[in-house]
Structures are given as C-alpha cells and as structure tokens.
Amino acid sequence: MPAPLKVALVTNRGFGDVLTLARQNRHDLYAARPRLERLVKPPRRSWRFELAGRIDAGGREVQPLDDAEVETLAARIATTEVEAVAVCGLFSHLNPQHELRIGELLRRALPGRTIVLSHQVDARPREYERMAAALLVAEGRTRADELADVRRRPSDEIDALGDALQAVADRIQARLMQSARSSIAREAGDCAAALFTPDGRLVAQARWLPLLLGSLINAVQAVLARFPVARMLDGDAFLLNDPWDGGTHLPDLTLVVPLFDEARPAKGRTVGARVIALAAVSLHHQDVGGITPGSVPPHAASIFEEGLRVPAVQSHRGGQLDPTLRALLLANSRTPQHLEADLEAQWVGAELAAREVRALAATGPGSAQPFAERCTALLARAEAMTRAALLRAPDGRYEWVDRLDSDGVDDHPVFLQLALVKRGDTLAMDFTGSAPQTRGPVNASAASMMSAALFFMRTLAPEAPNNGGCLAPLTLVLPEGSVVNPRFPAAVNARTATVKLAANALLAAWGQEAAAVTAAAHAGVAAVVSVGGEDDVGKPFHFTEIIASGAGASARGRGESAVSTDVGNARNTPAEVLEAQAPVRVEAYEIKRGSGGPGAYRGGDGVRRVVRLLRGQAVLTYRGERHHSQAPGCAGGGAGASSSARVLRADGRVEALGPRARVTLAAGDAWVIETAGGGGWGPPEASLAGLPDDEWETTR
Numbered sequence: 114m115p116a117p118l119k120v121a122l123v124t125n126r127g128f129g130d131v132l133t134l135a136r137q138n139r140h141d142l143y144a145a146r147p148r149l150e151r152l153v154k155p156p157r158r159s160w161r162f163e164l165a166g167r168i169d170a171g172g173r174e175v176q177p178l179d180d181a182e183v184e185t186l187a188a189r190i191a192t193t194e195v196e197a198v199a200v201c202g203l204f205s206h207l208n209p210q211h212e213l214r215i216g217e218l219l220r221r222a223l224p225g226r227t228i229v230l231s232h233q234v235d236a237r238p239r240e241y242e243r244m245a246a247a248l249l250v251a252e253g254r255t256r257a258d259e260l261a262d263v264r265r266r267p268s269d270e271i272d273a274l275g276d277a278l279q280a281v282a283d284r285i286q287a288r289l290m291q292s293a294r295s296s297i298a299r300e301a302g303d304c305a306a307a308l309f310t311p312d313g314r315l316v317a318q319a320r321w322l323p324l325l326l327g328s329l330i331n332a333v334q335a336v337l338a339r340f341p342v343a344r345m346l347d348g349d350a351f352l353l354n355d356p357w358d359g360g361t362h363l364p365d366l367t368l369v370v371p372l373f374d375e376a377r378p379a380k381g382r383t384v385g386a387r388v389i390a391l392a393a394v395s396l397h398h399q400d401v402g403g404i405t406p407g408s409v410p411p412h413a414a415s416i417f418e419e420g421l422r423v424p425a426v427q428s429h430r431g432g433q434l435d436p437t438l439r440a441l442l443l444a445n446s447r448t449p450q451h452l453e454a455d456l457e458a459q460w461v462g463a464e465l466a467a468r469e470v471r472a473l474a475a476t477g478p479g480s481a482q483p484f485a486e487r488c489t490a491l492l493a494r495a496e497a498m499t500r501a502a503l504l505r506a507p508d509g510r511y512e513w514v515d516r517l518d519s520d521g522v523d524d525h526p527v528f529l530q531l532a533l534v535k536r537g538d539t540l541a542m543d544f545t546g547s548a549p550q551t552r553g554p555v556n557a558s559a560a561s562m563m564s565a566a567l568f569f570m571r572t573l574a575p576e577a578p579n580n581g582g583c584l585a586p587l588t589l590v591l592p593e594g595s596v597v598n599p600r601f602p603a604a605v606n607a608r609t610a611t612v613k614l615a616a617n618a619l620l621a622a623w624g625q626e627a628a629a630v631t632a633a634a635h636a637g638v639a640a641v642v643s644v645g646g647e648d649d650v651g652k653p654f655h656f657t658e659i660i661a662s663g664a665g666a667s668a669r670g671r672g673e674s675a676v677s678t679d680v681g682n683a684r685n686t687p688a689e690v691l692e693a694q695a696p697v698r699v700e701a702y703e704i705k706r707g708s709g710g711p712g713a714y715r716g717g718d719g720v721r722r723v724v725r726l727l728r729g730q731a732v733l734t735y736r737g738e739r740h741h742s743q744a745p746g747c748a749g750g751g752a753g754a755s756s757s758a759r760v761l762r763a764d765g766r767v768e769a770l771g772p773r774a775r776v777t778l779a780a781g782d783a784w785v786i787e788t789a790g791g792g793g794w795g796p797p798e799a800s801l802a803g804l805p806d807d808e809w810e811t812t813r
Contacts, residue, residue: 406645712793
C-alpha cells in the first residue's frame with residue numbers, strides 16, 4: 114500500500130482542532146489510558162489553517178470570504194512539503210460557495226497538488242465526520258485503510274455467548290441513538306442499554322456510557338421488587354426515574370422490559386411463554402419539568418424543584434404506553450414532542466432486544482444448553498477473572514480525598530473521602546467520611562454511585578466478559594445521609610460531578626499504590642450546558658450539551674486531551690447540529706492548550722468552546738467542576754489547570770460564572786466554557802516526553 118499523501122487542512126476560524134477533538138468519546142471504556150475514538154489521525158498543527166468567512170445553518174453567507182487571506186494562506190502552504198489540501202467549511206453541504214472559491218484559488222496557487230472539497234465527498238451535517246472523510250480522500254486512502262483487523266476469536270461457547278450478547282446490547286444502543294429526537298441522546302449519546310437475567314443480574318451492557326450503565330442495576334432491582342417476573346406478560350414495560358427507587362436524576366427515564374422465549378401474536382398475548390431476560394434502556398430526556406428548562410437547576414435545594422418524579426410503575430400493556438401516564442409525562446415537560454418521541458425510541462430499542470435475545474437463546478452459541486445456565490456460566494467467568502486480577506495486586510488500604518467546588522447553593526467545598534481495602538480476591542470500597550448530603554443538587558443516589566463502582570471493577574479485568582459478575586468480589590459502603598447516598602428529598606440533578614469525582618478517586622487511589630502502572634488524576638469534568646428560550650418571533654428552542662476535559666498522564670505517556678473519561682463517554686454536539694436547532698453560532702471549538710499539568714509526561718488539555726446567542730432570549734444553566742481545585746499530578750508531575758466559564762455581554766461586559774450557575778441571555782451575548790486539564794506524571798525536568806507539543810496530538 115503506498116504511503117498516504119501529506120495533507121494540510123483548511124477550515125473556518127476557531128475550528129482547526131476539530132479532527133483532534135473528534136467526538137470526545139472513547140471505544141475502550143475500561144482501558145488504563147483513555148484514548149479518543151478517531152476516524153483519522155489529525156494533521157500536525159502547523160498544517161492546519163483557519164480562515165474568516167462563514168455560511169450559516171440556512172445556507173446563507175453571513176461573513177464573506179477574503180480572497181486575499183486565501184492567497185496568503187496558499188503562499189504559506191507552498192513553502193511546506195504538503196502534497197494535498199483538504200478544505201472543509203461549516204455548512205458547505207448546504208452552500209459550497211466558499212469551498213468552491215477556496216478550491217479555485219488554491220489550485221491556481223498550488224499547481225500539481227491535490228485539492229479536496231468536503232462537500233464533494235460527504236454531505237452529512239456534522240463537521241467532524243465530513244472533515245475526516247475529506248482528509249482521507251486527500252491522503253488517497255479510505256477508512257478501511259486505517260483499520261487493523263483486531264477481531265478476536267472466542268475461546269469457547271461461553272466466550273462466544275458473551276460476544277453475541279455484547280453485540281446485541283451495542284445494537285440496542287445504536288438503535289436508541291438513531292431513533293431519538295433530542296440531540297442530547299441522538300448526538301451526545303446520553304442513553305444506555307443493558308440486558309439482565311430474569312432475577313436481575315447484569316449479563317451484558319453496551320459499550321457506551323458508564324454513567325448510566327451501572328445505575329441500570331438498581332433500576333431493574335426496583336422493578337423486580339414491585340412487579341414479580343412470574344406475573345409479567347409479553348408487551349409489558351415498566352418506567353421509573355425516582356432516585357430513591359432505582360433512579361439517578363429526573364431527566365433519566367429508565368424503561369425495563371421483559372423478554373420472552375416466544376413472540377407475541379399480532380393480536381392478543383402469548384400464553385405460556387417464559388421470561389428469559391430483561392432489557393433496560395435509559396435515556397436522558399430533554400425536559401421533565403422543574404424550575405428551569407432542561408430540569409437541571411444548578412440552585413435547586415429539593416427534588417421537588419427538579420421535575421416530575423416517577424417511581425417504578427407499569428408503563429406499557431400489550432406494547433402500548435398507558436394513556437394516563439403519557440398525558441401526565443407530557444403535561445410536565447417543556448418539550449413534550451421530544452419526550453414522547455424519545456420514549457418511543459426506548460420502546461423501539463426494547464423491541465429489538467426482544468427479537469435478538471429470543472433468537473440468541475434458541476440458536477446462539479451453546480444453544481443445546483438452557484439459556485439461563487449459559488448466562489450463569491458467563492457471569493461466573495467475569496467473576497473469576499476479576500478475582501484473579503485482585504489476587505495479583507498487593508493487599509492494602511488505599512485512600513484518597515478530593516472535593517467538589519461547591520454544591521451550587523452554599524459556597525464551600527464538598528469533600529469526598531474514599532478508602533479502598535483490598536484483601537485477597539476481595540475489595541471494599543468505603544466512602545465513609547464523605548460530606549453530609551448538601552442543600553444543593555450535587556448529591557448522588559445509590560444507583561448513581563453504582564455506576565462508579567461498576568466502572569472501576571470493570572477496569573480491573575477489562576478483558577473479562579462485560580457483565581455484572583465483576584461486582585461479586587465488591588463490598589460497597591455508602592453512608593446514608595451523605596453526598597453519596599442522600600435521604601429524601603435531596604436535590605440530585607448535578608450528581609454527574611459527584612459520580613465522576615468518585616470514579617476519579619477510585620482510579621487515583623488504586624493507580625498510585627496497587628496498579629502496575631502509576632497514573633495522575635483525570636480532570637474529572639463533564640461540563641453540562643443547558644440552554645432554553647425563544648427566538649425573536651417566539652419560537653421555542655432548547656438544547657443540552659456535554660463538554661469533556663483532560664485525562665491524566667501516566668508512566669506510559671501523555672494524557673489524552675478533550676476526552677470523556679471514567680464514567681463519562683458522551684459525544685460532543687457538532688456545531689452544525691447545534692446551529693440548526695437553535696439561534697446560536699459556535700464561534701470556537703478548540704483545545705485549551707497548556708491546561709494539562711506539567712511533567713515528564715504532560716496531562717491532557719481541556720476544551721475551549723465559545724457560543725453566541727444570535728436572536729431572542731434564553732436561560733443558560735451551567736454545571737461545571739474544578740473551578741477552585743485542580744487535578745493533582747503523580748510521581749512529581751504538576752496539577753492540571755482549573756476550569757472557568759464566563760458570559761460575554763453584547764455591550765462588552767464580562768461576567769464570570771461559578772461552577773454551578775444560572776444566567777439570562779439576550780441576543781448578542783456569548784458564553785465561554787473552558788474545562789480543566791489532567792494531572793502530569795513525573796518531574797517536568799525529566800523530559801521523558803521527547804516530542805514537541807505539535808506532535809503530541811498525532812502520536813498514539
């Protein structure tokens with residue numbers, strides 16, 4: 114295969130880092146070093162060029178292209194060893210006039226060099242995917258050239274069953290995202306799918322969002338405690354979001370559906386069919402009421418301010434959503450059409466689960482053996498591999514203390530205290546000593562904390578089957594009345610910060626003492642921005658986006674920048690998608706360079722995102738973290754930089770935002786979010802890195 118051409122990238126001002134940022138998610142959820150899932154390797158920074166000029170979401174030119182600037186850029190490219198140029202302008206799939214003019218000027222100035230225009234190779238309204246496609250064509254390659262055949266062969270029928278169940282869970286997840294209407298689910302992937310045995314044991318989970326995956330365990334247990342499997346019928350389903358009945362926070366509605374060994378007839382119900390599994394599908398709904406759009410008020414002091422609370426109830430009979438429940442849910446949402454469509458997406462995912470699990474039970478690996486026995490053997494294998502990993506680690510007690518900036522109501526830090534006690538093939542995870550439950554909404558329910566626990570236990574033996582068998586060696590201690598197990602009616606909508614801090618604490622405590630490779634702390638930030646309002650003709654809009662931060666460095670290398678770490682794995686929302694659904698303009702989306710902690714290996718950098726409201730008015734709610742603290746380094750490495758957020762008023766005033774904020778916006782106002790960096794590893798003077806910063810972003 115010939116070597117790929119050396120390619121420069123030309124794009125809009127503020128978007129030169131798009132290929133580096135990718136979609137901020139990762140494929141290997143439980144790998145020791147978080148790594149972004151990328152379609153392509155980005156060009157070096159010195160070969161990325163940004164231009165003024167802008168097309169908007171309606172295909173209109175809102176800022177003209179400057180020919181002189183393009184000609185100057187072409188002269189710079191001519192002095193390099195670049196052999197091809199990929200041009201990708203925002204919304205070029207709607208109006209390619211800027212790309213066409215840039216291409217014309219580049220061909221004139223760079224004869225003999227290949228020029229590729231993104232709108233001619235990909236018409237998708239997502240700038241990262243279109244830019245990646247253009248780069249590959251410019252290099253003279255296809256996506257297939259980038260992929261090595263890493264498919265492993267299962268060792269036996271139990272291993273093959275695990276792979277098959279994993280594939281089913283992943284397809285349910287994909288169907289959820291394809292069917293959802295809200296961008297928080299469709300684009301960010303704030304949803305989750307998993308399969309359970311009829312007695313509530315997690316037997317397979319999708320490779321997507323650990324923040325939700327672990328919580329499904331408590332949700333299924335809550336349903337089974339109230340609705341015995343023996344009384345369930347095909348077409349039944351059960352819904353909940355109550356944090357004291359298996360839920361996390363109120364926007365996350367979880368649907369639990371029994372899966373039978375026989376399909377329901379077109380009319381009526383199957384008689385004599387047996388439940389062989391349960392499917393659980395959770396999705397972050399755009400709005401379920403409460404005192405702010407998006408149902409995540411940063412100043413809430415009670416669950417009653419956060420929205421509609423739904424204990425475990427039967428939601429479907431005969432495959433139909435109960436009309437009374439439907440009316441109640443829609444009446445409490447500012448975006449009822451989105452809520453109804455996203456509930457239907459959850460049911461569609463469950464229907465897919467029913468078909469595929471039924472077929473797998475009947476004809477899948479080891480089908481001569483009862484399906485229940487095969488699932489039990491799969492769970493036992495995950496348990497055995499996790500216990501073996503624990504046996505290889507030294508016994509000991511490993512402690513860690515970290516803090517949240519505040520709870521959003523009272524302006525003082527909220528401490529999290531952890532002790533990991535490892536003895537033989539068992540592990541105790543004890544959060545005794547953590548702060549009492551807070552008035553503000555950073556409290557995390559027991560279901561939410563199970564997500565952190567499951568994530569960490571899976572990291573011990575990442576090659577094990579992806580199920581709940583890894584939890585068998587674990588004792589989890591969550592003191593009642595604390596920030597990690599609050600009493601009713603605590604506010605909980607900002608629990609993500611607490612769960613991420615807990616997961617980060619688990620990794621940091623274990624990584625510095627017991628693991629084979631030491632590692633610095635991740636920034637542990639998933640900034641959540643929710644914006645709702647009306648444009649200048651009264652048309653409502655609403656969106657929520659999640660912004661990643663930097664990973665910690667380790668003895669193996671630099672931390673990844675702009676990656677959704679630990680229990681996070683939500684994707685970013687493309688600028689083109691955001692601008693198409695709201696009167697906003699994304700003015701910059703880039704790496705916050707230098708925010709990673711110094712060290713022999715630097716910590717990963719955070720993200721800088723700038724968005725402006727163009728018309729109307731809106732309310733912005735912001736949930737961030739690390740404004741007043743830093744991710745510590747390891748082995749002599751320095752701490753990462755803190756986060757920051759601010760509003761740039763149209764009249765020139767600048768208003769700093771705290772880690773939990775709510776602010777009213779008028780047309781012309783902009784907001785700037787800058788997330789924290791990860792900790793560095795090793796003393797900076799050791800200079801183990803050996804590469805200039807320009808090369809780090811292309812080195813795996």
